Amino acid sequence: MFVKICGLSTPESVRVAVEAGADAVGFVLTASPRAVSPSQVSGMLADVPAGVTAIGVFRHEPVADALAIARAAGLEWIQLHADLTPEDVTTVHDAGMKLIRAVTMAATADAFADWGEELLLIDAAVPGSGETWDYASMVDVTALQDRNWLLAGGLNPDNVSQAAAAAGAWGVDVSSGVEVSRGVKDLDKIRAFVKAAKG
Numbered sequence: 001m002f003v004k005i006c007g008l009s010t011p012e013s014v015r016v017a018v019e020a021g022a023d024a025v026g027f028v029l030t031a032s033p034r035a036v037s038p039s040q041v042s043g044m045l046a047d048v049p050a051g052v053t054a055i056g057v058f059r060h061e062p063v064a065d066a067l068a069i070a071r072a073a074g075l076e077w078i079q080l081h082a083d084l085t086p087e088d089v090t091t092v093h094d095a096g097m098k099l100i101r102a103v104t105m106a107a108t109a110d111a112f113a114d115w116g117e118e119l120l121l122i123d124a125a126v127p128g129s130g131e132t133w134d135y136a137s138m139v140d141v142t143a144l145q146d147r148n149w150l151l152a153g154g155l156n157p158d159n160v161s162q163a164a165a166a167a168g169a170w171g172v173d174v175s176s177g178v179e180v181s182r183g184v185k186d187l188d189k190i191r192a193f194v195k196a197a198k199g
């Protein structure tokens with residue numbers, strides 16, 4: 001089970017996520033209580049070893065702006081929560097970056113198709129909101145069969161194992177479910193989440 005811990009904003013939380021066994025860490029570079037600056041991300045990358053993927057998260061920014069901000073932060077991966085087209089995937093790749101394309105669980109069947117992104121992420125209606133949804137509704141989506149995709153939205157240490165199994169997900173992504181309060185990570189919950197997801 002691939003595990004991404006998102007919305008990290010302190011070196012200590014990055015270290016704990018890495019030590020716990022997270023496969024990816026996410027930094028929110030768009031308007032959010034979890035927002036960090038490109039220079040803060042650059043500093044935190046010192047705690048991200050090779051083999052752990054560091055990802056810049058964006059919402060409605062134009063793709064070119066997201067790429068420029070991510071590059072300034074020293075990142076090679078971006079996660080875009082926006083209405084994208086297959087051409088946007090090409091734009092990201094032409095810039096030498098890798099892409100997590102985020103869609104909501106209510107997306108059309110076409111949006112679930114493989115557009116050539118490195119990973120698809122299927123999230124609640126509002127990203128980073130902590131809202132749960134009907135994860136099992138994904139298990140019969142034909143476009144997701146035999147694909148590497150991430151489940152997100154309302155996951156926490158107590159529900160992640162069952163949710164991932166119900167959805168048939170290859171990996172999971174969490175932010176709210178490992179926080180004390182919005183934007184403040186709970187280090188023990190990060191450890192518990194990774195353990196439960198990988199257990």
Ligand SMILES: O=C(O)c1ccccc1NCC(=O)[C@H](O)[C@H](O)COP(=O)(O)O
Nearest residue numbers: 006032127128129130153154174175176
């Ligand atoms: O975290 C944010 O505030 C945020 C804002 C804008 C776009 C994306 C954002 N976060 C994305 C994530 O943290 C994860 O991909 C996922 O949505 C986490 O959901 P949850 O565990 O329900 O917080």
